[in-house]
Amino acid sequence: MNSSLQTLGSSSLHRIQRLLGWIMRALYPGSFDPLTFGHLDLIERGCELFGEVVVAVLSNPSKSPAFTLEQRLRQIEISTDHLKSASVISFEGLTVSCAQQNNADLILRGLRAMSDFEYELQIAHTNRSLAPDLQTIFLATEAHHSFLSSSLVKEVARFGGRIDHMVPEVVAEDLSRLFN
Numbered sequence: 001m002n003s004s005l006q007t008l009g010s011s012s013l014h015r016i017q018r019l020l021g022w023i024m025r026a027l028y029p030g031s032f033d034p035l036t037f038g039h040l041d042l043i044e045r046g047c048e049l050f051g052e053v054v055v056a057v058l059s060n061p062s063k064s065p066a067f068t069l070e071q072r073l074r075q076i077e078i079s080t081d082h083l084k085s086a087s088v089i090s091f092e093g094l095t096v097s098c099a100q101q102n103n104a105d106l107i108l109r110g111l112r113a114m115s116d117f118e119y120e121l122q123i124a125h126t127n128r129s130l131a132p133d134l135q136t137i138f139l140a141t142e143a144h145h146s147f148l149s150s151s152l153v154k155e156v157a158r159f160g161g162r163i164d165h166m167v168p169e170v171v172a173e174d175l176s177r178l179f180n
Helices: 010-019 037-050 069-079 095-101 114-130 150-158 169-179
Strands: 024-030 051-058 086-091 106-111 135-140
Touching (some): 037 051, 037 106, 037 135, 051 069, 069 086, 086 095, 095 106, 106 114, 150 169
Parallel strands (some): 024 106, 051 086
16 A cells, blocks of 8 residues: 555544455454344444455354354344444355355455464464455454353343343343243
8 A cells, every 4th residue: 555545544544445446355254143232332333444245154064053144144234234334144165265255356354362263373373375366454342342252142142141241132032031
């Protein structure tokens, strides 16, 4: 990128990128079992930063998710309905293969704490070794979402705790049905 463009503020740079048609497609992969407000925050910010986000929901036969693939896709579709530049797909196999098949310019990953960084960096290096032209971009979650994890949300819901500040309404309703 031109160094004079780098000195512009973030919002100015994004306006120029859009005017010039420099919209990037970010692939945001994960199991999303379930989608949390931390995930949704990254999707929204990814749309703003890159122009387009493809939320790629992993179908992993070796895991036993709380929600079926179809339920997770529906939860994300409903929760991102307000975002014109977000789409939702499912995939099996390697993330880099999914990114290439969907013409993604980059892989988007979220970091809640330093403990996430080591794991995410290892995955990013592995992906880069498989697809050298594909970059991974890390976004730190908003501080008020940094405690959220899908596992924690399910645990709180299982024991009847309040989760409306952790997950979108459709997810809260599905968790309530699952554990009641």
